[in-house]
Amino acid sequence: MEIVTYQIKNMLWICLPEELDQYAADIIKRKCEIILMDQKRKHIVFDFSATAFMDSAGIGMLFGKYRQQQLRGGQLFVYRPGKRIIHLLEITGLIHLVNICMREEEINKKLEEIQ
Secondary structure: OOOEEEEEOOEEEEEOOOEEOHHHHHHHHHHHHHHOOOOOOOEEEEEOOOOOEEOHHHHHHHHHHHHHHHHHOOOEEEEOOOHHHHHHHHHHOHHHOOEEEOOHHHHHHHHHHHO
16 A cells, blocks of 8 residues: 655645555554654645545544654644544544644644744
8 A cells, every 4th residue: 555645845745545444544653653753744634535435544643643752842734624523533532632624724824824
């Protein structure tokens, strides 16, 4: 499984697969650890536009990355989640911790507000 990542300014964008299960979550965690060793990437954007399913491993991965971002002084964005993903974020309480954005302009606006 290939996880596509790219950088825009100081943001690491991670394009998530259709199913965010234990296997995918482990790959994403390892890839994030390697990429985030470079301190230039302060914020993480998880692109959920292709993701239809997320299990507890995906939720755990998001909680873990949220905690890491808090320690680094960065933000965690959930980009274009579907209704099922939003529902999972609501029932787990993650919706109150991460930044939900449907357009790239929203991400830029939230980052401007923070600075």
